Amino acid sequence: MKYNFDEEVERRGSYSTKWDCGSLLKEMGLTERFDGSTIPVFTADMDFHCAKPIQDALARVVEHNVYGYTAISPHDTPEYYDAIINWFKRRNHWEIQPEEIVYVNGTVEAVKQAILAFTKEGDGVLINRPIYTPFTSTILNTHRTVVNSQLINSDGYYTVDFEDFEQKAADDNTKLFILCNPHNPTGRTWTPDELTKMAQICEKHHVLIVADEIHGDLVRKDTIFTPLATLTGYRSLITCTAVNKTFNLAGLHATNLVIPDPGLREQFKNSCGMVLPSPFTVAAVIAAYNEGEEWLDQVKEYLDDSIDFVLEFLKERMPKVKCRRPEGTYILWMDFSAYCLSAEDIRRKIYVDANVLLESGPQFDSEFGEGFERICVPTRRALLNEAFTRIADQFEGL
Ligand SMILES: Cc1ncc(COP(=O)(O)O)c(C=O)c1O
Incomplete structure (x- = not known):
């Protein structure tokens, strides 16, 4: 069976941590903005339907x-x-x-x-x-x-x-x-x-x-x-x-x-x-x-392509962001430090102005994590494109 990971899957209203629980996320200190246009791509959780046999x-x-x-x-x-x-x-x-x-x-x-x-x-x-x-x-x-x-x-x-x-x-x-x-x-x-x-x-x-x-x-x-x-x-x-x-x-x-x-x-x-x-x-x-292997093979191919898509996007529109192709996971660890902005400025641009919810570097590394942002890419590519377009618009000309 062929799965379509480009399909829009509505997760709001399903008790999804990342789509429905803004006040919880605010309480956890992840963001101060969460509303109907927030794109939450901070957690390792796919916005795809599961395999049919499951x-x-x-x-x-x-x-x-x-x-x-x-x-x-x-x-x-x-x-x-x-x-x-x-x-x-x-x-x-x-x-x-x-x-x-x-x-x-x-x-x-x-x-x-x-x-x-x-x-x-x-x-x-x-x-x-x-x-x-x-x-x-x-x-x-x-x-x-x-x-x-x-x-x-x-x-x-x-x-x-x-x-x-x-x-x-x-x-x-x-x-x-x-x-x-x-x-x-x-x-x-x-x-x-x-x-x-x-x-x-x-x-x-x-x-x-x-x-x-x-x-x-x-x-x-x-x-x-x-x-x-x-x-x-x-x-x-x-x-x-x-x-x-x-x-x-x-x-x-x-x-x-x-x-x-x-x-x-x-x-x-x-x-x-x-x-x-x-x-x-x-x-x-x-x-x-x-x-589930058939589904997994297809989702892996989609994720590989999504990662390549993001890396290409960054090269074109945000070349100052340093990001390696991960060998495993669907997580990208992005280094924004070449923008020479404070961690707070980077955070505000992404989380508040672009309204894209990522996870900030210091959460992963209190000593050396400033300037890093983590994104999880397992969502439909059109949404990923929107998330990165919004972010890139905030960093345009910097
Ligand atoms: C490395 C790692 N371990 C554990 C977890 C959480 O796993 P579980 O939901 O099974 O507790 C995650 C989730 O992102 C993870 O990335």
């Missing part, structure tokens, strides 16, 4: 019309586990055993539960800034200590500062590393060599790795994503997988952890207790992994 599977749940407690287990519902296992075997040559899979209702929740299960108050949690904002807030909200190993920015291409990374990992207080691969917001998809080095350093210094790989299915056509678990035998590894980003199912909170080590797995489960999915979540995960 829609059909969810319709069957509605048809049954019973929404009681729902559970999964390798013995009772092997089809749930097979769907996940076959997906990663087929696409990433990753062999997962059913018992290694642990359902959690969301990836940020999974990271939080791992922090609570394996560290204590005051312990250090290592991250690489600029980084997805909730990692920092989760570390702080659980009263742990942020240990940042700043990525090196070479003309918009980000790499790990391995010397610094090892120094931070070697600190006795550092207990856990949150790996983000592909990396939000820089779009880096770490190479096997980079991943192996990070894992070796963590293993040497007994640092648990929580690998958030939920953007792994959304890499560019010419990029290969490698799950860390296929490269290392290090047992202190928890991988977060999810249909949430891949199939635009974030509202169903469908995260599946892979925890190969039985001791680690038990400790995690004992700490966070039994987490039950909704019947919609179970149906969607099975349908997505078994029947």
Whole structure:
């Protein structure tokens, strides 16, 4: 079946965080303007209809019309586990055993539960800034200590500062590393060599790795994503997988952890207790992994083209904006610093005058994030064009 991602999908009135909840966004300090003409392209959430097999599977749940407690287990519902296992075997040559899979209702929740299960108050949690904002807030909200190993920015291409990374990992207080691969917001998809080095350093210094790989299915056509678990035998590894980003199912909170080590797995489960999915979540995960590949292939092609479209637009109309083609994710990390404007001036021009809602650099990096803006591009291209035209008009002649 051919999907049309140029179709206008009305999301207002559907309890959409980004389209309907302006006062919440204002409360969160993301913007002071939100109205009927705001273009919200700040969050990693697609404005596209889902794959037909997922829609059909969810319709069957509605048809049954019973929404009681729902559970999964390798013995009772092997089809749930097979769907996940076959997906990663087929696409990433990753062999997962059913018992290694642990359902959690969301990836940020999974990271939080791992922090609570394996560290204590005051312990250090290592991250690489600029980084997805909730990692920092989760570390702080659980009263742990942020240990940042700043990525090196070479003309918009980000790499790990391995010397610094090892120094931070070697600190006795550092207990856990949150790996983000592909990396939000820089779009880096770490190479096997980079991943192996990070894992070796963590293993040497007994640092648990929580690998958030939920953007792994959304890499560019010419990029290969490698799950860390296929490269290392290090047992202190928890991988977060999810249909949430891949199939635009974030509202169903469908995260599946892979925890190969039985001791680690038990400790995690004992700490966070039994987490039950909704019947919609179970149906969607099975349908997505078994029947969603055709949709995913098409959406990836559309996203690749949208990213090229934006880069071309910037080259033509805003050549001062520095922006690399991300290897993975549908996120662009744009450097406006060549305009020599204050962060506040940049913000006002975009968020208030152009009325386009992005996410500002300091959210991802309080120290070096000024002058950066992050956009998520999974919306129809005509709207993306309007968003960038409005922004470019504000920076015309500067
Ligand atoms: C790297 C990363 N991790 C986690 C999340 C949130 O995932 P979830 O909705 O499963 O909590 C996002 C969402 O943008 C993300 O980019």
